[in-house]
Amino acid sequence: MEIIAALTVGGLAAIGMWMLLDRNLVRVVLGIVIIGNAINLGVLTSGRFFGETAAFVSATHVPSDGANPLPQALVLTAIVIGFGLFVFALSVLKSVRETHGMTTTDFVTVATEEAAPDGRGDDAGERSDASVAKGREGPRA
């Protein structure tokens, strides 16, 4: 049972790492999800993965072949958190695509290296950033 889980974790992690190295950010984000799931499965195997009965313990009876509930609880937490972060990453990705029109890793690097926009305004909103978009200094090649 654990050998199957280990092979699955290895396969998923390899796929995820391959996607993480892609130039396209959509694949990068999906790669993170796949690696996340590989790690979730790995954490699940960390305690009595072979358990056959449910993890109910009473004062008189502790099942010897019971599954360990703690990794299950950990992984449930991690799945929920991971899903929230995934949704956020996707929404940022969507905004990046709408703003810049492309989602390659090189482009993101270039965009963060742009010179700071000039202006006396509070830089909290789009306003000062928009002055760059109008072409004072576009993305450098």
Place this chain on the structure above:
Amino acid sequence: MMNFLLVAPIAVPLATLVLCLLFREEHALVRRISVFGGIVLLAVGLALVGLASSDVVLAGQLGNWPAPYGISAVIDRLSAAMVAITGAVGLATIFYGICRDGDAEVARDFHLFVHGLLCGVCGAFITADVFNLYVWFEVLLIGSFAMLSLGAGRRRLAGTMAYVVLNLVATLLFLLSAGMIYSATGTLNMGELAMIFRSGEVPPGSTMAVVLMLLSFSIKAALFPVFGWLPASYHVAWTPVSALFAGLLTKVGVYALIRMVTLLWPEFGDAHVVLLWVACATMLIGVLGAAAQNEVRRILSFHIVSQVGYMILGLALATPLAIAGAVFYIIHHIIVKANLFFVGGIAARLTGSERLAAMGGLYAKWPLLAILFAIPALSLAGIPPLSGFWAKLVLVRASLEGGFWWAAGVALVTGILTLLSMSKIWNEAFLKAHPDGDDAVRPVAGLRGAWWSVSVLAAMTVAIGLGAGPVMDYAIAAAGQLAEPVGHLGQMGATGGQ
């Protein structure tokens, strides 16, 4: 009362966040609740420091399950100091964010997210459970994602993307290492882990798991060679956001490193040798990276990396004096670094640019701002009698006592290069004439809160510098507690409550 104080660092920001959400349509009320929440968090932090100074270690089990089944929370001197400093910098950030003339919705959202972030940061400081630490890291991470993308300009979205991807990878490594630690040792309680590691009979595989965890903390703390995400993202955020990140966020990683390394390996060992080299490389590479930059916040971002190296130097030397120096350094650095970002933000608005080439004339037109820049800048470089001098002095002395003269040399050279970098900002932004004439430096509306934040933080820097004795005594006692973590070790066999 004790039990309330134990959870107050989490409960106060969480309650503030909920209240802000409930009244989210009334922006003025949200601002008031937010400021009030910040003040209460600072008060809680000061109360915790007061308790910790009399050697009270608050400890308890959340949910009242006995350790190691329950989730332990321990507030010792280090945790108490971190919560207090979080309250102080959080409050300064909130004040800076209040007076502004931009988008009202963005300003409102800022107050919501800042308390979510503070909740995660404080949670990470008080927990004594590895998986719980992971959860708090995630809480502060999602808060930081939201804050970084506030306003969503061109550069900001791209910077957020880089930040999100690299931090997610670091967090996944942490989750993996938590699973491996549980698999190898059968526990996630920091106190029980410390007992296992200090007993000398380390279960197979657990050392590798811990090293993986330290790697993920190193990414969070922006150590060499895994600091790339920091200079790629910190300079694009809104000024108060980048100041809060610069002050607090990397220091959560540093705190986690100090906590775990002192718990598991109290004696100087192989891990400390690696950390020593990493610390020296971090100091030098960070400060050299800063030399190549020509925007205020980019220079300051690289200096965060460089300064984190000093803290890790203290941790790596592993003597009581060196750990005390690291604790003192964190306290000093959070205030100074946040303040420099605030001053940089004010300077950018007065001169109309953040690029050094397009700035100038501030010394002639705003001498007060020049003084308020000089205080944290000189403190960062380590000029007496400001706080940074004492922090560096202790670390250099600890390096020499340990026989690591080269580490002391790197620390001193980095200090000189830091001074060069600061004088570059000073010459370009303050001393030289503005390229459009000095009359181009004009007042702008909405900076009242910013001036308050900057002045109070500068006063704190001077106060820590002049009154370094009590602060250093506190740091030395904190180092003593880190060497003998009764709060964490006492958890085992405890049955909840005090």
